[in-house]
Amino acid sequence: MEHWPAESIWEQVSPLLPGFTVEVLPEIDSTNTEFMRRARAGHTEPTLLVAERQTAGRGRLGRPWQSAAGDSLTFSLGLPFSPKDWSGLSLAVGLAVAESLHPDIGLKWPNDLWWQDRKLGGILIEAATTGGRSQVVIGIGINIRPRPAEGLSTPPAALTELWPDATAGTALLRLMPMLVRTLIDFEQQGFAPLQVRYAHRDVLRGREVHTSDGLSGRTLGVGPTGALRLQTNQGERALHSNEVSVRPFEPNEHP
Ligand code: BTN
DSSP: OOOOOHHHHHHHHTTTSTTOEEEEESOBSOHHHHHHHHHHTTOOOOEEEEESOBSSOBOGGGOBOOOOTTTEEEEEEEEEOOOSOOTTHHHHHHHHHHHHHOTTOEEETTTEEEETTEEEEEEEEEEEEETTEEEEEEEEEEEOSOOOOTTOSSOOOOGGGTSTTOOHHHHHHHHHHHHHHHHHHHHHHOSGGGHHHHHHHBTTTTOEEEETTSOEEEEEEEOTTSOEEEEETTEEEEEOTTTOOEEEOOTTSOO
């Protein structure tokens, strides 16, 4: 049985987010889907929803998100949110999570947590508007303990490879205050103040990559709105995170 430090999280976060509550659910289809249902019913209070097990976890670009109960952290944070500009939000979230968990965690644009060229975690951000008020749902999945590759070409990374004592509960407690502070700052200032910090963790910088929409080239880092700058044969392109996924060339592939 996982120990969830719900009270400590609440003590640290509620001064930053008045009305904040924490809920731990033994099982749900998807914490993001649950927030969407709640938003449609008019509930937009700041809430952290942790699932011990998801039966229909969702990833970016309509992909499923697989996680094993007990070996992973799956949660969503929903809160009222009205930034002037949403661009770069997923990068800001990834940065907050990476910086709070370990100095060696990298970020693969737009928002995958990476370690040693393997995926450690992912982020799915969705927005809902209810009665004219906008809410953001930040869904995060992190592999805590190693699990088999299950048909993936590379086995995923796990947090205990970098932080041997990590549990889902301790990881959540460590990342929540920084995540919330980052969201509060982002609402006022956007991504630009985080650009340099992102660059320190950018695992794609200077690499040859190809994108799901058929482009290939060398990455030049991210711009002030979080767009990925790509040097292609046809000149520089700026990629925006909603549309594409990016993959580095494998060592035996040729650009
Ligand atoms: C991705 O890398 O494609 C994003 C994965 C996001 C997974 C998390 S787990 C908690 C929350 N609920 C979901 O159904 N998805 C997100």
